[in-house]
Amino acid sequence: MSTISKKDPSARDSTSHPASYNPQTPTTQSRNTYSPFTTFPFRTWHAIPGLPQLIVNLVFSIAAVFYSVLGLVTLFSLIPLGVFKSVWSTLIHIFGNKKATAAGRGRRCVIINGANSGIGAALVQEYANEHTHLILLARSKDRLSEVSSTAHKLGATVNTHSLEFLEHDQIVALKELLVKVDREYGGIDIAISVTGITGHREDVVGRRGPTKSADESEPLLRESYAHITQGSEWGATTAERMIRVNVEACSAFILTCYDLMKLRQAKHLPHNKKRTTRKIVIVASSAAYFAPANFALYAASKAFLYSLGVSLVSIAAPFDIQVTTVTPGFIESGMTQTMLATGMTTPHPTLGHPQKMARAIRRGEERGDVMVAWPVIEVAGLFGARALSPLVEVLGRWIGMATGSAGWQNIGYPYLQHIFRNR
Numbered sequence: 001m002s003t004i005s006k007k008d009p010s011a012r013d014s015t016s017h018p019a020s021y022n023p024q025t026p027t028t029q030s031r032n033t034y035s036p037f038t039t040f041p042f043r044t045w046h047a048i049p050g051l052p053q054l055i056v057n058l059v060f061s062i063a064a065v066f067y068s069v070l071g072l073v074t075l076f077s078l079i080p081l082g083v084f085k086s087v088w089s090t091l092i093h094i095f096g097n098k099k100a101t102a103a104g105r106g107r108r109c110v111i112i113n114g115a116n117s118g119i120g121a122a123l124v125q126e127y128a129n130e131h132t133h134l135i136l137l138a139r140s141k142d143r144l145s146e147v148s149s150t151a152h153k154l155g156a157t158v159n160t161h162s163l164e165f166l167e168h169d170q171i172v173a174l175k176e177l178l179v180k181v182d183r184e185y186g187g188i189d190i191a192i193s194v195t196g197i198t199g200h201r202e203d204v205v206g207r208r209g210p211t212k213s214a215d216e217s218e219p220l221l222r223e224s225y226a227h228i229t230q231g232s233e234w235g236a237t238t239a240e241r242m243i244r245v246n247v248e249a250c251s252a253f254i255l256t257c258y259d260l261m262k263l264r265q266a267k268h269l270p271h272n273k274k275r276t277t278r279k280i281v282i283v284a285s286s287a288a289y290f291a292p293a294n295f296a297l298y299a300a301s302k303a304f305l306y307s308l309g310v311s312l313v314s315i316a317a318p319f320d321i322q323v324t325t326v327t328p329g330f331i332e333s334g335m336t337q338t339m340l341a342t343g344m345t346t347p348h349p350t351l352g353h354p355q356k357m358a359r360a361i362r363r364g365e366e367r368g369d370v371m372v373a374w375p376v377i378e379v380a381g382l383f384g385a386r387a388l389s390p391l392v393e394v395l396g397r398w399i400g401m402a403t404g405s406a407g408w409q410n411i412g413y414p415y416l417q418h419i420f421r422n423r
Protein backbone atom coordinates (compact mmCIF):
# COMPACT_ATOMS: atom_id res chain seq x y z
CA MET A 1 0.00 0.00 0.00
CA SER A 2 1.18 3.51 -0.78
CA THR A 3 2.52 5.68 2.02
CA ILE A 4 0.62 8.95 2.39
CA SER A 5 2.14 12.05 3.88
CA LYS A 6 0.11 14.48 5.95
CA LYS A 7 1.83 17.29 4.08
CA ASP A 8 0.72 16.04 0.69
CA PRO A 9 -3.09 15.71 0.60
CA SER A 10 -2.97 15.08 -3.15
CA ALA A 11 -1.36 11.75 -2.38
CA ARG A 12 -4.78 10.54 -1.27
CA ASP A 13 -5.81 10.11 -4.90
CA SER A 14 -2.92 7.81 -5.69
CA THR A 15 -3.77 5.28 -3.00
CA SER A 16 -5.33 2.10 -4.27
CA HIS A 17 -8.61 1.18 -2.63
CA PRO A 18 -9.12 -2.41 -1.48
CA ALA A 19 -11.86 -4.10 -3.48
CA SER A 20 -14.65 -6.41 -2.37
CA TYR A 21 -14.65 -8.71 -5.40
CA ASN A 22 -16.63 -11.96 -5.51
CA PRO A 23 -17.83 -12.98 -9.01
CA GLN A 24 -20.43 -15.67 -9.62
CA THR A 25 -19.63 -19.25 -10.55
CA PRO A 26 -20.61 -20.38 -14.07
CA THR A 27 -23.55 -22.32 -12.59
CA THR A 28 -24.93 -19.29 -10.79
CA GLN A 29 -24.37 -17.02 -13.75
CA SER A 30 -26.15 -19.39 -16.14
CA ARG A 31 -29.23 -19.25 -13.95
CA ASN A 32 -29.28 -15.46 -14.23
CA THR A 33 -29.21 -15.51 -18.03
CA TYR A 34 -32.29 -14.34 -19.91
CA SER A 35 -32.94 -14.07 -23.63
CA PRO A 36 -33.87 -10.54 -24.76
CA PHE A 37 -36.43 -12.05 -27.12
CA THR A 38 -38.33 -14.20 -24.63
CA THR A 39 -38.42 -11.34 -22.08
CA PHE A 40 -39.76 -8.67 -24.45
CA PRO A 41 -42.83 -7.38 -22.55
CA PHE A 42 -45.08 -6.86 -25.60
CA ARG A 43 -44.22 -9.95 -27.62
CA THR A 44 -47.74 -11.45 -27.55
CA TRP A 45 -51.03 -10.05 -28.81
CA HIS A 46 -52.49 -10.19 -25.30
CA ALA A 47 -49.60 -8.11 -23.91
CA ILE A 48 -50.03 -5.24 -26.40
CA PRO A 49 -51.60 -2.34 -24.46
CA GLY A 50 -55.22 -1.45 -25.19
CA LEU A 51 -56.70 2.02 -25.59
CA PRO A 52 -57.74 2.52 -21.91
CA GLN A 53 -54.20 1.76 -20.74
CA LEU A 54 -52.72 4.06 -23.38
CA ILE A 55 -55.00 6.92 -22.29
CA VAL A 56 -53.94 6.52 -18.65
CA ASN A 57 -50.28 6.59 -19.68
CA LEU A 58 -50.89 9.68 -21.79
CA VAL A 59 -52.39 11.45 -18.77
CA PHE A 60 -49.37 10.44 -16.69
CA SER A 61 -46.99 11.84 -19.33
CA ILE A 62 -48.86 15.17 -19.40
CA ALA A 63 -48.65 15.32 -15.58
CA ALA A 64 -44.89 14.67 -15.77
CA VAL A 65 -44.46 17.59 -18.19
CA PHE A 66 -46.51 19.89 -15.92
CA TYR A 67 -44.46 19.09 -12.82
CA SER A 68 -41.20 19.39 -14.76
CA VAL A 69 -42.13 22.92 -15.82
CA LEU A 70 -43.17 23.76 -12.25
CA GLY A 71 -39.84 22.43 -11.02
CA LEU A 72 -37.90 24.60 -13.47
CA VAL A 73 -39.79 27.73 -12.40
CA THR A 74 -39.07 26.96 -8.73
CA LEU A 75 -35.36 26.39 -9.38
CA PHE A 76 -34.94 29.61 -11.36
CA SER A 77 -36.55 31.56 -8.51
CA LEU A 78 -33.96 30.10 -6.08
CA ILE A 79 -30.88 30.91 -8.20
CA PRO A 80 -30.21 34.40 -6.67
CA LEU A 81 -30.33 32.97 -3.15
CA GLY A 82 -28.05 30.10 -4.19
CA VAL A 83 -25.48 32.50 -5.67
CA PHE A 84 -25.45 34.57 -2.48
CA LYS A 85 -24.99 31.47 -0.31
CA SER A 86 -22.10 30.20 -2.46
CA VAL A 87 -20.27 33.54 -2.31
CA TRP A 88 -20.81 33.84 1.44
CA SER A 89 -19.66 30.26 2.07
CA THR A 90 -16.52 30.86 0.01
CA LEU A 91 -15.65 33.93 2.06
CA ILE A 92 -16.20 32.02 5.30
CA HIS A 93 -14.00 29.20 4.00
CA ILE A 94 -11.20 31.62 3.10
CA PHE A 95 -11.23 33.80 6.20
CA GLY A 96 -12.85 31.55 8.79
CA ASN A 97 -11.60 28.60 10.79
CA LYS A 98 -11.26 25.83 8.19
CA LYS A 99 -10.53 23.15 10.76
CA ALA A 100 -13.29 23.84 13.25
CA THR A 101 -13.79 21.00 15.68
CA ALA A 102 -17.07 19.63 16.95
CA ALA A 103 -18.64 22.09 19.39
CA GLY A 104 -15.37 22.58 21.27
CA ARG A 105 -15.18 18.88 22.15
CA GLY A 106 -11.84 18.26 20.45
CA ARG A 107 -11.86 15.71 17.66
CA ARG A 108 -15.17 15.35 15.84
CA CYS A 109 -16.63 11.84 15.68
CA VAL A 110 -17.28 10.52 12.17
CA ILE A 111 -18.70 7.03 11.72
CA ILE A 112 -18.65 5.31 8.32
CA ASN A 113 -20.64 2.13 7.73
CA GLY A 114 -19.21 0.18 4.79
CA ALA A 115 -15.70 1.61 4.99
CA ASN A 116 -13.60 -1.25 3.66
CA SER A 117 -13.69 -0.72 -0.12
CA GLY A 118 -14.76 1.49 -3.00
CA ILE A 119 -16.56 4.70 -2.03
CA GLY A 120 -16.38 3.86 1.68
CA ALA A 121 -12.58 3.49 1.66
CA ALA A 122 -12.26 6.70 -0.35
CA LEU A 123 -14.44 8.55 2.18
CA VAL A 124 -12.07 7.46 4.95
CA GLN A 125 -9.27 9.29 3.13
CA GLU A 126 -11.46 12.37 2.67
CA TYR A 127 -12.39 12.65 6.33
CA ALA A 128 -9.19 11.47 7.99
CA ASN A 129 -7.24 14.32 9.59
CA GLU A 130 -5.84 15.38 12.95
CA HIS A 131 -9.21 16.85 13.97
CA THR A 132 -11.23 13.67 13.44
CA HIS A 133 -11.86 10.41 15.23
CA LEU A 134 -13.11 7.77 12.79
CA ILE A 135 -15.30 4.80 13.64
CA LEU A 136 -15.10 2.38 10.71
CA LEU A 137 -17.61 -0.43 10.24
CA ALA A 138 -17.34 -3.13 7.59
CA ARG A 139 -17.32 -6.84 6.94
CA SER A 140 -13.67 -7.64 6.19
CA LYS A 141 -11.17 -7.32 9.05
CA ASP A 142 -8.22 -7.38 6.64
CA ARG A 143 -9.51 -4.54 4.47
CA LEU A 144 -10.54 -2.56 7.54
CA SER A 145 -6.98 -2.88 8.83
CA GLU A 146 -5.62 -1.59 5.53
CA VAL A 147 -8.01 1.36 5.40
CA SER A 148 -7.47 2.30 9.06
CA SER A 149 -3.70 2.28 8.49
CA THR A 150 -4.17 4.93 5.81
CA ALA A 151 -6.37 6.99 8.13
CA HIS A 152 -3.72 6.87 10.89
CA LYS A 153 -1.10 8.20 8.47
CA LEU A 154 -3.38 11.14 7.72
CA GLY A 155 -3.55 12.04 11.41
CA ALA A 156 -6.90 10.57 12.45
CA THR A 157 -7.54 8.34 15.43
CA VAL A 158 -9.44 5.22 14.42
CA ASN A 159 -11.55 2.41 15.82
CA THR A 160 -12.69 -0.44 13.59
CA HIS A 161 -15.48 -2.97 14.01
CA SER A 162 -16.15 -5.99 11.79
CA LEU A 163 -19.85 -6.79 11.31
CA GLU A 164 -21.59 -9.27 8.99
CA PHE A 165 -25.01 -7.80 8.23
CA LEU A 166 -26.28 -10.94 6.53
CA GLU A 167 -26.70 -12.19 10.10
CA HIS A 168 -29.58 -10.58 12.02
CA ASP A 169 -27.80 -10.63 15.38
CA GLN A 170 -25.07 -8.44 13.88
CA ILE A 171 -27.67 -5.75 13.13
CA VAL A 172 -28.68 -5.84 16.79
CA ALA A 173 -24.99 -5.55 17.69
CA LEU A 174 -24.74 -2.54 15.36
CA LYS A 175 -27.42 -0.64 17.28
CA GLU A 176 -25.72 -1.41 20.59
CA LEU A 177 -22.38 -0.27 19.19
CA LEU A 178 -23.84 3.06 18.03
CA VAL A 179 -25.24 3.75 21.50
CA LYS A 180 -21.83 2.99 22.99
CA VAL A 181 -20.05 5.28 20.50
CA ASP A 182 -22.49 8.11 21.21
CA ARG A 183 -21.90 7.81 24.94
CA GLU A 184 -18.13 7.44 24.72
CA TYR A 185 -17.43 10.31 22.31
CA GLY A 186 -20.05 12.80 23.41
CA GLY A 187 -22.20 12.31 20.35
CA ILE A 188 -21.82 11.42 16.69
CA ASP A 189 -21.07 14.43 14.50
CA ILE A 190 -21.28 12.81 11.06
CA ALA A 191 -22.80 9.40 10.24
CA ILE A 192 -22.22 8.06 6.74
CA SER A 193 -24.08 5.00 5.43
CA VAL A 194 -22.31 3.38 2.46
CA THR A 195 -22.70 -0.38 2.85
CA GLY A 196 -24.61 -2.32 0.21
CA ILE A 197 -24.60 -5.51 -1.87
CA THR A 198 -25.88 -6.62 -5.28
CA GLY A 199 -27.12 -9.97 -6.51
CA HIS A 200 -24.06 -10.29 -8.76
CA ARG A 201 -21.92 -11.62 -5.92
CA GLU A 202 -21.56 -15.37 -5.49
CA ASP A 203 -21.69 -14.99 -1.71
CA VAL A 204 -25.11 -13.30 -2.03
CA VAL A 205 -26.97 -15.03 -4.85
CA GLY A 206 -25.15 -18.36 -4.90
CA ARG A 207 -25.31 -19.66 -1.34
CA ARG A 208 -27.99 -21.31 0.74
CA GLY A 209 -26.58 -20.47 4.15
CA PRO A 210 -23.92 -18.29 5.79
CA THR A 211 -21.09 -20.41 4.37
CA LYS A 212 -22.57 -23.03 2.06
CA SER A 213 -22.66 -22.49 -1.70
CA ALA A 214 -25.83 -23.36 -3.61
CA ASP A 215 -23.69 -25.46 -5.94
CA GLU A 216 -22.87 -27.70 -2.97
CA SER A 217 -26.51 -28.37 -2.02
CA GLU A 218 -27.97 -31.86 -1.91
CA PRO A 219 -28.62 -33.51 -5.32
CA LEU A 220 -32.35 -33.81 -4.62
CA LEU A 221 -32.67 -30.11 -3.90
CA ARG A 222 -30.41 -29.26 -6.78
CA GLU A 223 -32.66 -31.12 -9.23
CA SER A 224 -36.11 -30.47 -7.75
CA TYR A 225 -35.80 -26.88 -6.57
CA ALA A 226 -32.95 -25.54 -8.66
CA HIS A 227 -34.85 -22.39 -9.60
CA ILE A 228 -35.16 -21.52 -5.90
CA THR A 229 -31.94 -22.79 -4.35
CA GLN A 230 -29.39 -22.12 -7.05
CA GLY A 231 -28.35 -18.67 -8.05
CA SER A 232 -31.66 -17.11 -9.02
CA GLU A 233 -31.65 -13.30 -8.93
CA TRP A 234 -35.37 -13.51 -8.31
CA GLY A 235 -35.19 -16.10 -5.52
CA ALA A 236 -36.81 -15.22 -2.22
CA THR A 237 -33.59 -16.08 -0.37
CA THR A 238 -31.55 -13.68 -2.48
CA ALA A 239 -34.13 -10.94 -1.91
CA GLU A 240 -34.01 -11.60 1.83
CA ARG A 241 -30.23 -11.25 1.91
CA MET A 242 -30.22 -8.06 -0.10
CA ILE A 243 -33.03 -6.51 1.95
CA ARG A 244 -31.27 -7.47 5.18
CA VAL A 245 -28.11 -5.58 4.21
CA ASN A 246 -29.37 -2.76 1.97
CA VAL A 247 -32.58 -2.01 3.85
CA GLU A 248 -32.61 -3.49 7.36
CA ALA A 249 -28.96 -2.87 8.28
CA CYS A 250 -28.77 0.52 6.57
CA SER A 251 -32.02 1.80 8.08
CA ALA A 252 -30.93 0.52 11.50
CA PHE A 253 -27.69 2.50 11.16
CA ILE A 254 -29.34 5.65 9.79
CA LEU A 255 -32.30 5.82 12.16
CA THR A 256 -30.34 4.82 15.27
CA CYS A 257 -27.86 7.61 14.53
CA TYR A 258 -30.79 9.96 13.93
CA ASP A 259 -32.38 9.04 17.28
CA LEU A 260 -29.10 9.53 19.14
CA MET A 261 -28.41 12.86 17.42
CA LYS A 262 -31.96 14.05 18.08
CA LEU A 263 -31.68 13.29 21.80
CA ARG A 264 -28.43 15.25 22.09
CA GLN A 265 -29.79 18.17 20.08
CA ALA A 266 -33.01 18.24 22.12
CA LYS A 267 -31.02 18.76 25.34
CA HIS A 268 -30.20 22.27 24.15
CA LEU A 269 -33.81 23.29 23.46
CA PRO A 270 -35.09 24.10 26.99
CA HIS A 271 -32.22 26.51 27.65
CA ASN A 272 -31.87 27.84 24.08
CA LYS A 273 -28.26 26.77 24.01
CA LYS A 274 -26.37 26.97 20.73
CA ARG A 275 -26.33 23.63 18.96
CA THR A 276 -23.82 22.26 16.53
CA THR A 277 -25.24 20.83 13.31
CA ARG A 278 -25.01 17.07 13.17
CA LYS A 279 -25.06 15.31 9.84
CA ILE A 280 -26.25 12.09 8.23
CA VAL A 281 -25.05 11.08 4.75
CA ILE A 282 -26.92 8.28 2.97
CA VAL A 283 -25.28 6.70 -0.06
CA ALA A 284 -28.11 5.28 -2.19
CA SER A 285 -27.63 4.80 -5.95
CA SER A 286 -28.71 6.29 -9.27
CA ALA A 287 -30.39 2.89 -9.77
CA ALA A 288 -33.01 4.23 -7.35
CA TYR A 289 -34.24 6.43 -10.21
CA PHE A 290 -34.26 3.89 -13.03
CA ALA A 291 -32.68 0.48 -13.57
CA PRO A 292 -32.79 -2.54 -15.89
CA ALA A 293 -35.46 -5.13 -15.14
CA ASN A 294 -32.91 -7.69 -13.93
CA PHE A 295 -31.46 -5.18 -11.46
CA ALA A 296 -34.78 -4.84 -9.65
CA LEU A 297 -33.83 -6.07 -6.18
CA TYR A 298 -30.84 -3.76 -5.84
CA ALA A 299 -32.71 -0.81 -7.39
CA ALA A 300 -35.70 -1.28 -5.07
CA SER A 301 -33.48 -1.42 -1.98
CA LYS A 302 -31.69 1.77 -3.03
CA ALA A 303 -35.02 3.46 -3.83
CA PHE A 304 -35.95 2.80 -0.20
CA LEU A 305 -32.80 4.57 0.99
CA TYR A 306 -33.35 7.48 -1.40
CA SER A 307 -36.94 7.97 -0.24
CA LEU A 308 -35.88 7.70 3.40
CA GLY A 309 -33.12 10.26 2.90
CA VAL A 310 -35.13 12.96 1.15
CA SER A 311 -37.95 12.54 3.68
CA LEU A 312 -35.59 12.81 6.67
CA VAL A 313 -34.47 16.25 5.44
CA SER A 314 -37.72 17.78 6.71
CA ILE A 315 -38.20 15.51 9.71
CA ALA A 316 -34.69 16.18 11.04
CA ALA A 317 -34.69 19.94 10.39
CA PRO A 318 -36.13 21.01 13.80
CA PHE A 319 -33.15 19.37 15.50
CA ASP A 320 -30.45 20.91 13.27
CA ILE A 321 -29.66 17.51 11.80
CA GLN A 322 -28.58 17.83 8.18
CA VAL A 323 -29.37 14.91 5.85
CA THR A 324 -27.61 14.47 2.50
CA THR A 325 -28.61 11.70 0.10
CA VAL A 326 -26.05 10.52 -2.47
CA THR A 327 -26.89 8.88 -5.81
CA PRO A 328 -23.66 7.69 -7.44
CA GLY A 329 -23.47 6.47 -11.00
CA PHE A 330 -21.16 3.61 -11.96
CA ILE A 331 -18.05 3.97 -9.76
CA GLU A 332 -14.93 1.82 -9.99
CA SER A 333 -15.15 -0.60 -7.07
CA GLY A 334 -15.30 -4.26 -6.16
CA MET A 335 -19.03 -4.13 -6.84
CA THR A 336 -18.66 -2.88 -10.41
CA GLN A 337 -15.71 -5.21 -11.02
CA THR A 338 -17.96 -8.11 -10.00
CA MET A 339 -20.68 -6.82 -12.33
CA LEU A 340 -18.20 -6.54 -15.20
CA ALA A 341 -17.26 -10.17 -14.60
CA THR A 342 -20.90 -11.13 -15.25
CA GLY A 343 -20.90 -9.31 -18.60
CA MET A 344 -21.94 -5.75 -17.72
CA THR A 345 -21.57 -3.74 -20.93
CA THR A 346 -20.68 -0.41 -19.29
CA PRO A 347 -17.13 0.26 -20.57
CA HIS A 348 -14.54 0.13 -17.79
CA PRO A 349 -12.92 3.50 -18.75
CA THR A 350 -16.25 5.26 -18.12
CA LEU A 351 -16.40 4.19 -14.47
CA GLY A 352 -16.01 7.08 -12.05
CA HIS A 353 -13.04 7.20 -9.68
CA PRO A 354 -14.07 6.51 -6.07
CA GLN A 355 -11.89 9.31 -4.70
CA LYS A 356 -13.61 11.88 -6.92
CA MET A 357 -16.97 10.53 -5.78
CA ALA A 358 -15.88 10.75 -2.14
CA ARG A 359 -14.68 14.32 -2.63
CA ALA A 360 -18.03 15.27 -4.15
CA ILE A 361 -19.77 13.73 -1.13
CA ARG A 362 -17.61 15.59 1.39
CA ARG A 363 -18.05 18.92 -0.39
CA GLY A 364 -21.80 18.37 -0.65
CA GLU A 365 -21.98 17.55 3.05
CA GLU A 366 -19.97 20.67 3.91
CA ARG A 367 -22.24 22.85 1.75
CA GLY A 368 -25.37 21.38 3.28
CA ASP A 369 -26.59 19.89 0.00
CA VAL A 370 -29.79 17.87 0.10
CA MET A 371 -28.53 15.61 -2.70
CA VAL A 372 -25.17 14.74 -4.25
CA ALA A 373 -25.18 13.16 -7.72
CA TRP A 374 -21.98 12.20 -9.56
CA PRO A 375 -21.12 11.81 -12.39
CA VAL A 376 -23.84 14.38 -13.02
CA ILE A 377 -24.52 13.64 -16.71
CA GLU A 378 -24.81 9.90 -16.13
CA VAL A 379 -27.11 10.27 -13.13
CA ALA A 380 -29.21 12.95 -14.87
CA GLY A 381 -30.12 10.51 -17.63
CA LEU A 382 -31.47 8.00 -15.12
CA PHE A 383 -33.26 10.69 -13.12
CA GLY A 384 -34.97 11.96 -16.26
CA ALA A 385 -36.27 8.46 -16.96
CA ARG A 386 -38.48 8.80 -13.87
CA ALA A 387 -40.79 10.91 -16.04
CA LEU A 388 -41.57 7.97 -18.33
CA SER A 389 -45.12 6.65 -18.29
CA PRO A 390 -45.50 3.11 -16.88
CA LEU A 391 -45.75 1.46 -20.31
CA VAL A 392 -42.64 3.18 -21.62
CA GLU A 393 -40.90 2.51 -18.31
CA VAL A 394 -41.48 -1.23 -18.71
CA LEU A 395 -40.02 -1.02 -22.21
CA GLY A 396 -37.05 1.01 -20.97
CA ARG A 397 -36.26 -1.45 -18.21
CA TRP A 398 -36.35 -4.28 -20.75
CA ILE A 399 -33.95 -2.37 -23.02
CA GLY A 400 -31.59 -1.92 -20.08
CA MET A 401 -31.69 -5.65 -19.42
CA ALA A 402 -31.39 -6.65 -23.09
CA THR A 403 -28.30 -4.49 -23.61
CA GLY A 404 -26.57 -5.95 -20.55
CA SER A 405 -26.16 -2.66 -18.70
CA ALA A 406 -26.61 -4.50 -15.38
CA GLY A 407 -24.54 -7.52 -16.33
CA TRP A 408 -25.16 -11.21 -17.02
CA GLN A 409 -23.09 -12.05 -20.03
CA ASN A 410 -25.42 -13.76 -22.47
CA ILE A 411 -28.15 -11.14 -22.41
CA GLY A 412 -25.79 -8.27 -23.08
CA TYR A 413 -24.66 -6.42 -26.15
CA PRO A 414 -22.12 -9.13 -27.12
CA TYR A 415 -25.02 -11.58 -27.35
CA LEU A 416 -26.96 -9.23 -29.64
CA GLN A 417 -23.87 -8.80 -31.80
CA HIS A 418 -23.65 -12.58 -32.14
CA ILE A 419 -27.30 -12.75 -33.24
CA PHE A 420 -26.90 -10.03 -35.86
CA ARG A 421 -23.67 -11.51 -37.24
CA ASN A 422 -25.42 -14.82 -37.90
CA ARG A 423 -28.55 -13.45 -39.58
